[in-house]
Structure formats: structure tokens, C-alpha cells
Amino acid sequence: MRRSLFGKFVWMSVALWAAAADAAPITCDAAGIDPASYRLTTRGVARLDNFTSTDPAERALRIDPGNLLAHGHLARQYLIAGEDATFTDAAWRTVLDHGGAVVWTATLYDVDTKSFFLVAFDRQALRLYRYGELAGPYETRLGMPQVVGEDRETFWRALGGCLDPLARPEAVVPWSQVREIKSGNWVHYFKLTTPIVVTSDRGKRKTLTEIKVNLHGGSGTVDYLVTRDGLEPWNPYKASVRGIGMGPLAYQERVRYTLVKFVDPTGRIALPKASKSAGW
Numbered sequence: 001m002r003r004s005l006f007g008k009f010v011w012m013s014v015a016l017w018a019a020a021a022d023a024a025p026i027t028c029d030a031a032g033i034d035p036a037s038y039r040l041t042t043r044g045v046a047r048l049d050n051f052t053s054t055d056p057a058e059r060a061l062r063i064d065p066g067n068l069l070a071h072g073h074l075a076r077q078y079l080i081a082g083e084d085a086t087f088t089d090a091a092w093r094t095v096l097d098h099g100g101a102v103v104w105t106a107t108l109y110d111v112d113t114k115s116f117f118l119v120a121f122d123r124q125a126l127r128l129y130r131y132g133e134l135a136g137p138y139e140t141r142l143g144m145p146q147v148v149g150e151d152r153e154t155f156w157r158a159l160g161g162c163l164d165p166l167a168r169p170e171a172v173v174p175w176s177q178v179r180e181i182k183s184g185n186w187v188h189y190f191k192l193t194t195p196i197v198v199t200s201d202r203g204k205r206k207t208l209t210e211i212k213v214n215l216h217g218g219s220g221t222v223d224y225l226v227t228r229d230g231l232e233p234w235n236p237y238k239a240s241v242r243g244i245g246m247g248p249l250a251y252q253e254r255v256r257y258t259l260v261k262f263v264d265p266t267g268r269i270a271l272p273k274a275s276k277s278a279g280w
Contacts, residue, residue, distance in 0.1 A: 026098035028162035037064035046150035072161025080217035100161035104215040112200035171196040183252040183274040
């Protein structure tokens with residue numbers, strides 16, 4: 001959470017943006033967005049080390065509150081960072097009410113652990129896209145996809161919630177076909193009423209009745225368990241220390257409850273209780 005005076009100023013600015021957004025036309029159309037604002041939400045985001053900072057999108061909205069890409073980036077990043085829900089919800093509402101989507105890069109572990117996907121959430125459905133479908137050809141390192149450069153505008157627009165209508169999704173799952181969303185420590189489980197077929201960029205193909213997905217952005221912690229020696233409990237050199245990786249369960253829960261707030265207002269989708277552990 002931001003705790004500085006600057007942070008308070010930013011939140012006041014966000015409130016003003018939200019009010020301005022009600023009056024301004026919200027659009028994905030580059031021709032309808034101030035050029036400086038548009039560059040910040042495409043090339044500006046691409047130039048970040050890990051494209052997680054909210055600064056380019058916040059600056060973009062100060063220039064043009066009608067830039068839907070800026071709202072889309074903030075909807076995702078405010079949720080990842082655990083910012084005030086009032087402003088996170090305002091960003092989500094703006095994006096979804098104006099035909100956009102909130103989009104993550106993701107790993108589908110039951111399909112391909114060495115391929116990325118883009119997962120888009122809108123009012124109607126959950127949509128899965130191969131990373132290469134929106135990013136184009138990309139480099140790998142140690143077998144893992146690398147983030148494409150700022151010249152791949154289609155990808156950066158997609159990450160801001162403005163998906164190319166010509167891009168082919170691997171699957172479109174209407175919310176009526178999602179019967180349960182479970183939060184794990186590292187993943188979400190979307191349980192479906194109708195199977196889908198998903199193929200990765202590496203050609204791995206899987207039929208799924210459950211989408212096991214890691215939405216990139218949440219970072220876990222390492223808990224350490226110290227076991228003292230039975231004969232010399234006072235001797236630190238004989239103690240056994242074991243690290244246990246713990247997933248970002250709070251992040252998973254923020255995503256789950258924010259999502260259903262907007263796509264399942266009647267509470268039809270089951271939400272099993274989550275518990276922190278070292279497992280998935």
C-alpha cells in the first residue's frame with residue numbers, strides 16, 4: 001500500500017480521474033486518445049523492468065481520462081499491489097463497463113509449464129490466448145518465454161485490456177459455464193461445466209474441465225522451520241533449518257473476490273474456503 005503524502009495525492013487524483021471518466025468517452029481507439037497518454041500505456045509500460053509500476057498509467061490518465069488502456073493497467077496492478085479496494089473497483093468498473101477486459105499474463109500448469117498465455121476477464125467470459133497470438137514471435141531463455149519489446153503494440157494494448165478483435169482465443173468460457181472458482185496458494189482453479197481444448201505455443205494440447213492458472217504478479221514468501229538437535233538443543237550448528245515456500249494466498253483471494261463481484265453478482269459460482277499451505 002502507498003503510505004506517503006505523494007500516495008495520498010495519487011489517490012485523490014484517481015478519484016478525479018474516475019469522475020472525469022464518467023463524462024469523457026472511454027476508448028481503446030488510438031485515434032481517440034491523446035498521443036502522449038497512449039504512448040505511456042504502450043511504449044511507456046513496455047519500457048518498465050517488469051511492467052508492474054502504476055506510474056505510466058497514472059500519468060496517462062492525468063493527460064487523458066478517456067484512455068481505456070490506462071484504466072486496464074491500473075485495474076490489474078492495483079489489485080496485485082493490494083491497493084485500496086475503492087480505487088481498484090473503480091478501475092475495474094470503468095474497464096468492464098466500456099467493453100474492455102482486465103488482462104494478465106499467466107501459466108496454465110496443466111497445459112504447458114514452459115509457455116505463457118494471456119487471460120482476459122470481461123463481463124461476458126473468461127478468454128484464453130496463446131502468448132504468441134498477441135505478442136508475435138518471441139525469444140526464450142532457458143526454455144521460458146521472454147517479454148517482447150515496445151514495438152509489439154498489439155501485445156501491450158492487450159495487456160491494457162484492449163484485445164485485437166482479429167486475435168484468435170484458444171478458449172472462450174462464458175461465466176455461465178464456470179461453476180466454481182477455488183483459490184490455491186499459487187494458482188486459481190476455474191471448474192467448468194463444459195470441457196475446453198487449449199493448445200500452447202509449443203504445440204502442447206490439453207482438454208480441460210478445470211483451468212489451473214497462475215496469474216502472474218503475486219509473490220510468495222519463505223517460512224523457515226528450525227528443528228533443534230535432541231542431544232544438544234543449545235547448539236545452533238546442529239540445528240536443522242528447512243525453508244518452505246508459501247504462496248501469495250492473499251493475492252489469490254483478492255483476485256477471486258474482485259472478479260466475482262463484477263461477473264457473478266448473484267453468487268451462483270461456488271467459492272470454496274481457501275487455506276494457506278505450501279501446496280498449489
